[in-house]
Every structure is written in C-alpha cells, then in structure tokens.
Amino acid sequence: TLQEDGIRALAVVPEAQKLYLATEGAVMRLVKDPDLENTHGIAVYDTRTHRILNRIPLPPEDTSTVGIEQMAVSRDGKQVYCMAADRLYALNVKHEMLECWSVTPLGALRRIRPNTRGFVWMELAPDQKEVYLAVSLGFDPLAESNGAVFAVDIAMKKTVRKLELSKTHCTSLAIAKGKLFAACLDGVYVIDIDRWRKSGNTKR
Numbered sequence: 001t002l003q004e005d006g007i008r009a010l011a012v013v014p015e016a017q018k019l020y021l022a023t024e025g026a027v028m029r030l031v032k033d034p035d036l037e038n039t040h041g042i043a044v045y046d047t048r049t050h051r052i053l054n055r056i057p058l059p060p061e062d063t064s065t066v067g068i069e070q071m072a073v074s075r076d077g078k079q080v081y082c083m084a085a086d087r088l089y090a091l092n093v094k095h096e097m098l099e100c101w102s103v104t105p106l107g108a109l110r111r112i113r114p115n116t117r118g119f120v121w122m123e124l125a126p127d128q129k130e131v132y133l134a135v136s137l138g139f140d141p142l143a144e145s146n147g148a149v150f151a152v153d154i155a156m157k158k159t160v161r162k163l164e165l166s167k168t169h170c171t172s173l174a175i176a177k178g179k180l181f182a183a184c185l186d187g188v189y190v191i192d193i194d195r196w197r198k199s200g201n202t203k204r
Helices: 026-031 104-110 194-200
Strands: 011-014 018-023 041-046 052-057 070-071 079-084 088-092 097-101 120-123 131-134 147-153 158-168 171-177 179-184 187-192
Touching: 011 070, 011 079, 018 070, 070 120, 079 120, 120 171, 131 171, 131 179, 147 171, 147 179, 158 179, 158 187, 158 194, 179 194, 187 194
Parallel strands: none
Antiparallel strands: 011 018, 018 041, 041 052, 070 079, 079 088, 088 097, 120 131, 131 147, 147 158, 171 179, 179 187
C-alpha cells in the first residue's frame, strides 16, 4: 500500500515504469511548511519497487483550491495531462517538468458567476492533437448555457474552440469512432470531432 494524503487522481506510464499520484499532501511534505495553504502536488513512484521517486509541487502562481482532479497519459507516454477545476497542466515525463496552461478565463467567469464549478472531465482526441474539457458554469436559469466543452490545442497550448451545450451541468466525456460524447444532466450530446474542427461552432 502506498501511503499518500488525499489522492485525487492517478496515472501510470508503463514505458517509464512510473506511477503519478495527484495528492493534497505532496507539497506540504516537500517544503515542510505547516503554514502553507496550497498543499497540492504530484507524487511520483516506481511501479516496480513502489518507492517514491519525486514530489512535484504545483507552480507557485497556482491559485487552485482543489488541485488536480483527473490525469491522462498521451499515447506515446511522453506527457501526462492533469486537469484542475480552473486550469490544465502538462507534465513532461522525461524531465518531470510541470507546465501550467491558461486555457480559459474561468477566473473572470467566477467574478460574474461565483458558483462556477469549472472543469469536471477530460479526454484526449484520438489523434492526440487536442484535449477536451467538460465545464460546468454553475447553474443560472437565465443563462443560455451552463454546460460546455472546451477544445485545447496541444501544440498551441491554448483553447481554440468552445461549444455551449446545455442549460444544465456537464458531468463527463467519452470518445468513440471520431465522436465526442458529452454527458449533461439533461442528456448526452454527440459531437462529430472533425465537423466541429472545420466549422468552429460555438453553439449547438
């Protein structure tokens, strides 16, 4: 058993024989500062020996109060994408360097709509060119959309499209045969990925 505080997500990279754990305690033990407010980070373990290899703190500018909630490994095993409620990180497996991508101005949204939940699910495109993020913007009965999907271009490291879907929360995503399935509280929305890329539509 691996003992870690507040494990929220994990990812395994078989090629590197590494296990990555998104935890609430990695930073606290790394700097041993009991007054540190943000204790989120990534613990790295050897999958063979189960020994700790490294602890990676989130960047100093990180203001997330939740930390990483989901992790996904690229097909080539070189990157681990880490989703927090208000941002996306890319972890270089070889160098164990964590980069924060500012993919959407959710901070501005929260000032307008304080109950914004943020990103709730992540999927990688079949061609590994994009990351899809389901977002819940809280619940505003007067708003046209409270659930949406963001497309993040991996090469550009930024959001390139947003598709508004539902007046309710989006809860999860899945991909099959070129289709992106987005589950919301009022149903499942089916998005043809190639068609969305070509059209750039922002609304259903």
